[in-house]
Amino acid sequence: MGGSNKAGKHPMLKAITCGLLLLFAAIITPAQPAASAFDAASKVFRLDGGNVSYLFGVNPRGELQQLYWGGKLAATDNFKQAVPLREAASFDSSYTTTPQEYAGWGAGLYVEPALKVTFAEGNRDLVLHYDSHELTQNGVNVVLKDIKRYVFVTLHYSIDPESGILARLATIENREPQPVRVEEAAAAAWSLPPAHYSLNYLTGRWAGEWTLNQETLHPGERVIESRRGSTGHQANPWFAIQTGDPDEEHGEVWFGALAWSGSWRITFEQDQLDAVRVVGGFNPFDFGYVLHPGQSLETPIFYGGYSSHGLGGASRLLHRFEISQILPRRVGTGPSAAPKPRPVIYNSWEATEMNVTEAGQIALAEKAAALGVDRFVMDDGWFGQRKTDHAGLGDWYVNSEKFPHGLKPLIDKVHSLHMDFGLWVEPEMVNPDSDLYRKHPEWVLNMPGRPRSEARNQLVLNLARPDVRAYVLSFLDKLLTENDIAFLKWDYNRNWSEPGWDQLPPTEQKKVYVEFTRNLYFILAELKRRHPKVELESCSGGGGRVDLGILKYADEVWPSDNTDPFDRLTQQDGFTYPYTAQVMMAWVTDSPHWLNKRSTSLTYRMLSSMQGSLGIGANITKWTDEETATVKRLIASYHEAQPTIVQGDLYRLISPRNGSEFSATQTVNRGKSQSVVFAFIHSTQEGRTFPKLKLKGLDPAAQYAVTPIDGKLQPGSPEVASGAYWMNHGMDMSEEFRGDFQGAAFRLDKK
Numbered sequence: 001m002g003g004s005n006k007a008g009k010h011p012m013l014k015a016i017t018c019g020l021l022l023l024f025a026a027i028i029t030p031a032q033p034a035a036s037a038f039d040a041a042s043k044v045f046r047l048d049g050g051n052v053s054y055l056f057g058v059n060p061r062g063e064l065q066q067l068y069w070g071g072k073l074a075a076t077d078n079f080k081q082a083v084p085l086r087e088a089a090s091f092d093s094s095y096t097t098t099p100q101e102y103a104g105w106g107a108g109l110y111v112e113p114a115l116k117v118t119f120a121e122g123n124r125d126l127v128l129h130y131d132s133h134e135l136t137q138n139g140v141n142v143v144l145k146d147i148k149r150y151v152f153v154t155l156h157y158s159i160d161p162e163s164g165i166l167a168r169l170a171t172i173e174n175r176e177p178q179p180v181r182v183e184e185a186a187a188a189a190w191s192l193p194p195a196h197y198s199l200n201y202l203t204g205r206w207a208g209e210w211t212l213n214q215e216t217l218h219p220g221e222r223v224i225e226s227r228r229g230s231t232g233h234q235a236n237p238w239f240a241i242q243t244g245d246p247d248e249e250h251g252e253v254w255f256g257a258l259a260w261s262g263s264w265r266i267t268f269e270q271d272q273l274d275a276v277r278v279v280g281g282f283n284p285f286d287f288g289y290v291l292h293p294g295q296s297l298e299t300p301i302f303y304g305g306y307s308s309h310g311l312g313g314a315s316r317l318l319h320r321f322e323i324s325q326i327l328p329r330r331v332g333t334g335p336s337a338a339p340k341p342r343p344v345i346y347n348s349w350e351a352t353e354m355n356v357t358e359a360g361q362i363a364l365a366e367k368a369a370a371l372g373v374d375r376f377v378m379d380d381g382w383f384g385q386r387k388t389d390h391a392g393l394g395d396w397y398v399n400s401e402k403f404p405h406g407l408k409p410l411i412d413k414v415h416s417l418h419m420d421f422g423l424w425v426e427p428e429m430v431n432p433d434s435d436l437y438r439k440h441p442e443w444v445l446n447m448p449g450r451p452r453s454e455a456r457n458q459l460v461l462n463l464a465r466p467d468v469r470a471y472v473l474s475f476l477d478k479l480l481t482e483n484d485i486a487f488l489k490w491d492y493n494r495n496w497s498e499p500g501w502d503q504l505p506p507t508e509q510k511k512v513y514v515e516f517t518r519n520l521y522f523i524l525a526e527l528k529r530r531h532p533k534v535e536l537e538s539c540s541g542g543g544g545r546v547d548l549g550i551l552k553y554a555d556e557v558w559p560s561d562n563t564d565p566f567d568r569l570t571q572q573d574g575f576t577y578p579y580t581a582q583v584m585m586a587w588v589t590d591s592p593h594w595l596n597k598r599s600t601s602l603t604y605r606m607l608s609s610m611q612g613s614l615g616i617g618a619n620i621t622k623w624t625d626e627e628t629a630t631v632k633r634l635i636a637s638y639h640e641a642q643p644t645i646v647q648g649d650l651y652r653l654i655s656p657r658n659g660s661e662f663s664a665t666q667t668v669n670r671g672k673s674q675s676v677v678f679a680f681i682h683s684t685q686e687g688r689t690f691p692k693l694k695l696k697g698l699d700p701a702a703q704y705a706v707t708p709i710d711g712k713l714q715p716g717s718p719e720v721a722s723g724a725y726w727m728n729h730g731m732d733m734s735e736e737f738r739g740d741f742q743g744a745a746f747r748l749d750k751k
């Protein structure tokens, strides 16, 4: 019997086993405090992960007060009980200046609240105090309760052991006998002590997404938001706050990203004592979520991280976190597996727009296969009566004029060419000129008796409705069941208007802001469950729906409809502040470019796109043999180094922003055995040569051989040199590397 064997073990054997176990425990147990801990004497919670510590505690008033967020503290560093800030003046109540983890709007709170409610009888005062807590493996759930009323808020914290990135969300529960209306609900509030800070955030517009804004934080509120029902092109739910001026490689940075693809808001507020609070969650504009007795509302997750290595360090942490914790995993791999690098795709949109036909697509597919493309994607135009953007959306049957035998002949042909097949859909939309709208005019977002504002001749289906959710899920399920489809490009080409939901009683209709997005996530999760091999791209007329919420389901995103290779350099620079190149699709399209009418060489276009997840979107049937050979060669080089490019640590060596003459990026894989460098010239002026590129992140003691992907180094440059050489001496581009819109790329491999 196992039990008697164990009990009967020889004492010497027992001692050796015990010693080995202790040794093993010492090896695997890092000398650091548990990821989450609570000190009952001081009432302090402590979370440790990566190089980060996060501490907060219950102050004598009962509020949950932030104590510290920054670089890792020693295990021996003990904190005393949190002390609320004193009343600095009768105008600065302690309730408002004390950095609370999650403040209700009540008492004398003048800063942005995390939660604002109205009780059934009109009372609106909400003061949240500590109630209880429960430690979890890498975090803690802390329950707060109003000082009188039965509104409970559970704050969920967890910290990623590797990156130290915190995930925070709140669950608001009504245990009152009457309904409670939630008017503002943040996922989290982050606090920073008084200092001089710069704020980094991203704004944009259609075809002009990903503009990095860097400004000094001033007293008052700075708000970034979307009121559009989806994430939006105009601002992205990410921020980075740095002490002092923005610096790519040095200095302390606190950053955050909200995982929500509906209307959202993040406020940055420097209070009258210069402390900073960042509050983010559902956009409170037009918000109102009624909680009936016993009901609860869960907020999205607000991720927050810290780096002492500047904005570049913050990006690298976030990229690694996205790859290991957020993105959908490759089917059938273990929990620590990274998602697989994206297949190189061909997409038909810029070549054919909606004029897709079986013969035309087959011609493109044959050429794409010859280039070394892995996946062929047919874009808009294959369904319903879709000839222009005036009709067809909603009617998800194959257009029999364009595809008389259905999709099968095309899909079979694509497979015979050793590519997999992807298809464009826009499931949440409907053209008024469609069978679906004629049958179900009540299915769209609308306010009865009011006009239904169109954009791109389409209306938004109210995905919050159970019947609409069921319809969308069933047509997609059918499409994926009946056809061998590996990939869906999920598009979304307008924002909301008249966001009514007249199925519900008037007081409940604003729930649309939550339920729409939740149903979107439900459908995506369910499709992945039913069709685990199918991959998804989130597209919204370009980069209008990119956030950590959608990235739990989407394997990649379309950053912009602007495929101009020069514009893309700046867009890609901005995009990579929050998001990994793994998800950043980048197509090579025709020249002159349709948007800017700019002409660029094919090599420049290829190199610009090769910094992300590569795709081809040109009319490749027109390419010459020479062009075909160039692209084939570069796709092959890309395949060789792709994991390093898209999943390695990114160093933005020279920014293309602010009209820079030059730009350069470098990526280094985890093992530091490979690195890839991309360099670009906008337009050489006054004969200037490209600056010496001092590389980063290499192993100084290792030897690296350099191989040109395209371009030349200065004659006399070593072919093999140490990491120390490439980082300290730097890489010299050939003096011939001059001109307008020039690109070069090199691979370094450890010997």
Ligand code: DGJ
Pocket: 349, 379, 380, 424, 491, 493, 539, 540, 541, 542, 558, 560, 561
């Ligand atoms: C907008 C997308 O961003 C484009 O790539 C393309 O798919 C069109 N929609 C199709 O209508």
